[in-house]
Amino acid sequence: MRAIWLIAKATFHEAWRRRFLNGILVFGILIIGSSWTFTYLQPGAELKMLIDTGLGAIRFFGMLIAIFLGVRLIPDELEKQTIHTLLAKPVTRAQFMLGKFFGGVATVFANVALMGITFFIVYTIKASQFQKIAAEAEEGATYTMIFMSANIAKAIGLAFFELTVLVGIAVLASILFSWILGAIFSFFIYFVGQMADFLRELSSPEHGADPVSSIIFGVLYRILPHFEIFDIREKILMDDLVPWSLLGNITAQAIIYIVVILMIGYLVFNEREV
Amino acid sequence: MAKIYTHDLEGNPVGLIDLSLEVEEGQIFGLVGPNGSGKTTTLKLFLGLIFPTSGSGEVFGYPLGSPVYKERIGFVPEGPYFYDHLNAVELLRFYGSLFGLTGPSFQDRIEHLLRLVGMWDRRDRKVADYSRGMLQRIALAQGLINDPDIVFMDEPTAGLDPIGAIQIREVIRQIRNEGKTVFLCSHLLKEMEPLCDTVAILNHGVVCRTGTMRELLADEDSCYLATFRGLSESSLQQLQSLAVSVEQQQEDTYIGNFRDQNSAVAAAQALATGGVELLELHPHQLSLEEVFIEAVGGIPQ
Ligand SMILES: Nc1ncnc2c1ncn2[C@@H]1O[C@H](COP(=O)(O)OP(=O)(O)OP(=O)(O)O)[C@@H](O)[C@H]1O
Numbered sequence: 078m079r080a081i082w083l084i085a086k087a088t089f090h091e092a093w094r095r096r097f098l099n100g101i102l103v104f105g106i107l108i109i110g111s112s113w114t115f116t117y118l119q120p121g122a123e124l125k126m127l128i129d130t131g132l133g134a135i136r137f138f139g140m141l142i143a144i145f146l147g148v149r150l151i152p153d154e155l156e157k158q159t160i161h162t163l164l165a166k167p168v169t170r171a172q173f174m175l176g177k178f179f180g181g182v183a184t185v186f187a188n189v190a191l192m193g194i195t196f197f198i199v200y201t202i203k204a205s206q207f208q209k210i211a212a213e214a215e216e217g218a219t220y221t222m223i224f225m226s227a228n229i230a231k232a233i234g235l236a237f238f239e240l241t242v243l244v245g246i247a248v249l250a251s252i253l254f255s256w257i258l259g260a261i262f263s264f265f266i267y268f269v270g271q272m273a274d275f276l277r278e279l280s281s282p283e284h285g286a287d288p289v290s291s292i293i294f295g296v297l298y299r300i301l302p303h304f305e306i307f308d309i310r311e312k313i314l315m316d317d318l319v320p321w322s323l324l325g326n327i328t329a330q331a332i333i334y335i336v337v338i339l340m341i342g343y344l345v346f347n348e349r350e351v
Numbered sequence: 352m353a354k355i356y357t358h359d360l361e362g363n364p365v366g367l368i369d370l371s372l373e374v375e376e377g378q379i380f381g382l383v384g385p386n387g388s389g390k391t392t393t394l395k396l397f398l399g400l401i402f403p404t405s406g407s408g409e410v411f412g413y414p415l416g417s418p419v420y421k422e423r424i425g426f427v428p429e430g431p432y433f434y435d436h437l438n439a440v441e442l443l444r445f446y447g448s449l450f451g452l453t454g455p456s457f458q459d460r461i462e463h464l465l466r467l468v469g470m471w472d473r474r475d476r477k478v479a480d481y482s483r484g485m486l487q488r489i490a491l492a493q494g495l496i497n498d499p500d501i502v503f504m505d506e507p508t509a510g511l512d513p514i515g516a517i518q519i520r521e522v523i524r525q526i527r528n529e530g531k532t533v534f535l536c537s538h539l540l541k542e543m544e545p546l547c548d549t550v551a552i553l554n555h556g557v558v559c560r561t562g563t564m565r566e567l568l569a570d571e572d573s574c575y576l577a578t579f580r581g582l583s584e585s586s587l588q589q590l591q592s593l594a595v596s597v598e599q600q601q602e603d604t605y606i607g608n609f610r611d612q613n614s615a616v617a618a619a620q621a622l623a624t625g626g627v628e629l630l631e632l633h634p635h636q637l638s639l640e641e642v643f644i645e646a647v648g649g650i651p652q
């Protein structure tokens with residue numbers, strides 16, 4: 078435990094020195110902070126637009142950070158050989174890997190939190206004004222906003238869990254392949270995972286695909302993470318209180334996924350020469 | 352043990368081909384060999400960073416790679432690199448914490464080590480700004496943080512200024528004098544010769560000679576060398592008649608080669624009456640360099 082904690086802490090600190098990641102974060106915060114200025118594009122639906130862009134930006138920039146951070150966590154240690162002094166200490170490879178992973182997750186958490194806070198500030202300032210516009214607009218939607226901020230907080234929480242899975246995938250991919258290939262692989266998984274429902278459709282017999290590809294789509298549907306489940310923007314706009322049970326369910330799926338990924342990663346990394 | 356990475360174009364194995372070593376506790380053990388002979392590979396095997404292709408090894412009776420013996424070892428890597436964001440104190444605290452070290456005695460140990468490697472005055476500087484030699488110094492301190500029973504070192508004086516190198520060698524001797532073991536890899540033969548108790552010569556991945564330094568450097572047909580200064584014309588002739596051979600070194604300094612110690616001493620006494628000064632008297636020894644070059648099959652033309 079001690080080793081995992083210490084390595085995670087060091088990883089967190091090192092990550093903030095990565096200019097590239099800082100750049101993505103700053104860019105994300107700028108986009109989120111100025112998202113209300115684009116809302117004129119959808120007159121009457123400003124609030125929807127604000128939530129769409131804000132949460133969308135958190136997920137998108139969070140995704141970039143998770144992947145680019147995740148695929149460099151272990152290769153950086155191998156290239157700079159900092160891993161040698163670590164593994165020469167009473168640190169097992171499992172502890173090392175978990176330390177790197179949790180350090181990466183903590184970094185993503187901090188990044189998502191900063192973007193989330195930015196979004197909340199914008200939302201708090203602009204929400205009632207946009208709601209008024211929506212109510213006055215002829216065909217505009219009206220929003221009740223009883224549960225809205227609670228739901229937004231939950232959406233940001235889910236975005237974090239989604240990115241945690243993605244960090245795991247990126248770490249695993251960087252162990253299996255090189256970090257560049259790992260990044261490409263992670264992007265691929267992420268985008269295909271966004272379309273999990275589509276894959277299911279493709280695999281269904283009614284769709285009329287030939288049996289081989291329908292099996293392939295079926296397998297993909299089962300093994301790929303269903304990243305779309307983390308996206309609850311529609312529910313937010315409906316202003317249904319997103320129930321904790323749903324959150325718990327999604328989080329549980331994420332955790333199972335992460336455990337499996339880390340176990341595969343460990344099996345490979347334990348045999349790896351460093 | 353063997354660790355074969357690949358085979359070269361002619362089909363010869365590349366890496367560590369035949370390593371068979373036993374290191375006794377309480378000594379400075381030197382593993383010397385040309386570049387690419389497999390010194391770093393040997394260390395990586397000991398630390399469990401890579402795995403042998405065949406054979407096996409133990410440290411303190413535990414199989415290679417076991418986290419148990421790592422509590423008791425230290426490692427000073429070659430061309431070290433550390434987390435950039437730490438300063439010297441934080442870096443030692445980080446590595447020490449991995450051993451569960453805490454408290455005031457740990458703080459004292461950090462200060463002691465930083466003073467030992469001459470980094471105490473520069474302890475607030477971040478690793479990112481370190482020079483090559485400073486990295487090497489902090490690498491040594493981090494390798495000693497747990498007061499290890501055996502320290503593995505890969506070229507520990509690389510990149511150090513002369514004073515630094517002397518200090519590090521002094522530290523290495525000090526560790527040995529505390530009853531600890533030092534496993535030292537280097538190709539700096541001049542440095543290893545006065546330092547190591549036992550040496551193994553590694554060439555092309557094969558240990559070709561091992562022995563204590565004294566055994567290796569002992570010359571079969573040993574003779575005694577005496578260095579004299581201030582010889583007059585006549586005393587030079589006297590020396591030439593007493594010694595097996597005479598060699599001029601500097602303008603007024605001559606080295607006489609004697610069959611044994613007694614004849615050398617007798618000659619020195621005889622010459623002393625003529626005002627000749629005896630500068631040095633010692634048995635002729637091979638240098639580690641000579642032994643090494645012979646062991647690795649000469650200098651390629
Ligand atoms: N990861 C690797 N893959 C393939 N070959 C390797 C690898 N690491 C080392 N080698 C080869 O193994 C041999 C031994 O290398 P090693 O680094 O152990 O040498 P060394 O004695 O430490 O040399 P130096 O004095 O230059 O540090 C060399 O021929 C080297 O090219």
Ligand SMILES: [Mg+2]
Nearest residue numbers: 390391429505
């Ligand atoms: Mg080497």
